[in-house]
Amino acid sequence: MEHEEIYLLMMDALDDELPQAGWDDLETHLHTCQACAQEWYALQAIETLLRTTPAIAPPVDLLSRTLGRLPHPAYRTWVIGAVYGLLLLSGILPVVGAMILLGTVGTVLFDPAFLGGLLRSFWESLSLLPVMVSALLNLIGAFVSQQPAIVGVLLMMVGIIMVWGGVYSQLVTTTPRLASANAAA
Amino acid sequence: MDQEQIWLDLARQGDKFAFGSLIEAYQGPVFNLAYRMLGNSGEAEEAAQEAFVRAYTRLDSYDPAHKFSTWMLSITSNYCIDVIRKRRAIMLSLDEPLPPHPALHSDKAAGPESQALMNEQQQMVQTLLQELPDDYRQTVVLRYWHELSYEEIADIMQTTVSAIKSRLFRARRMLAQTGLEMGLIQPAELAAAEMV
Helix, strand or coil: CCHHHHHHHHHHHHCCCCCHHHHHHHHHHHHHCHHHHHHHHHHHHHHHHHHHCCCCCCCCCHHHHHHHHCCCHHHHHHHHHHHHHHHHHHHHHHHHHHHHHHHHHHHHHCCHHHHHHHHHHHHHHHHHHHHHHHHHHHHHHHHHHHCHHHHHHHHHHHHHHHHHHHHHHHHHHCCCCCCCCCCCC | CCHHHHHHHHHHCCCHHHHHHHHHHHHHHHHHHHHHHHCCHHHHHHHHHHHHHHHHHCHHHCCCCCCHHHHHHHHHHHHHHHHHHHCCCCCCCCCCCCCCCHHHHCCCCCCHHHHHHHHHHHHHHHHHHHCCCHHHHHHHHHHHCCCCCHHHHHHHHCCCHHHHHHHHHHHHHHHHHHHHHCCCCCCHHHHHHHHC
16 A cells, blocks of 8 residues: 555544554554554554643633623723714814804905915915025035034934844744634634 | 523623633633643733633624634634734743643642653643644644544634645644654654563
8 A cells, every 4th residue: 555545544543533444454554664653653652642631721810810801891882982973073073163264254265365465475485495495405415514424323323223124024024934724703 | 592602692792791601611722722822821821811802892793603612712723823923932942841831730730740740741742732833733732632523623724624634634743753853752663672
C-alpha cells in the first residue's frame, strides 16, 4: 500500500473509526515499514498525551469580572438616543440659525452696493496672495541660509521617524503566514 | 423549552443574571480554548471576558438553528485569532518555561507529586501546541478538549469537513514530529529496548 493510504488508515484508527480489515492492512504494513512504524508509535504517544491532559480550569472570579463588564442595556439605549439626538440637532440648528440670520440681515446682505464691496475686497485680497507667498518663501530661504544646522537636524529627525515608522508598520501590519478563517458572529 | 433557551430569552431582554448563568455554564470551555490558543493565562482571561461581552451585545444575531456552545466557541476562537495576529512577540521559547496557571496550583490536587506531574504534562502539551499554525492548533483544541465532531468544528471555523480532517491529519503528524525532535517522545526503538 502507498504511504498516503497508510496515513489515512492511521488517522481513522486514531479516531476509532477503522474497521477490522483496515487494522489488518495497517498492521501488515507496519511490520514491513520501519518509518511508518516509527510514525505510528509517535502518533499514538501524542494521542495519549492529548487525551489524558485535562482542560484548564478558569479563574474562580471569571464570572463576576465578566458580569461587571457587561454593558447596561438602559445605559446603551440612553447613549444611543443621545447620540442620535445630538446628530439631529447638529443638522437642524445650523439651518434654523441660517434662516434667522437671513431674516434679520438679509436686506443688507443682498444690497448690490454691499455685495459689490464684498467682491472687491475679496479680489484685492487675492491680489495680495503672491506678495504674501513671496514674503514667506523669502523668510524660509533666509532661515535655511542662516540656520543650516537646525534645518539639517530637523530633516534627520524626519528621516529617522519615517524609517522607524516604516519598520513599525511592517512589523505590526504584516499578515503572518498563518491563516485562519474570519467569522462574523 | 430547555433551561438554556430560557436563559437566552431573558438575556435578550437585558437580564444580566440570566446571561450570568450562561457564562457559568460555558466559562470552562471558553477559557480552555482561549488558553490553548494564546498560551497565556492573563490573555486567556481577557479573551474569555471579551468573548462573553461580544456574545451579550450580539445576542440578537444568534441563530437558534446552531448550538449556543458552537456560536460561543466561534466568537472565542475568532477573537483569539485576532489577538495572535496583533501579537508579534513569541510567547514561549524552548528555553523559557510556561508561566504556571493558577488553576495548576489547585488545592484539589491529590498530592504535590501528582500536581507537579500534571503541571509538567500541561507545559509539554502547551509547548507542542504553540508549534502549530493557528488554524491547526484551533482544530486540535476543539477536537480534543471540546470533543466536537468534524461537522461542528467546520461550522465554527467556517470551512469544510474535508478541510478540517486535512488540518487535523497534518496537525497530528506535526505534533508527532515535534515531539520526537524535542525529545518529548522517545523513538520507538529506544522505548522497546528499555522494556527488555
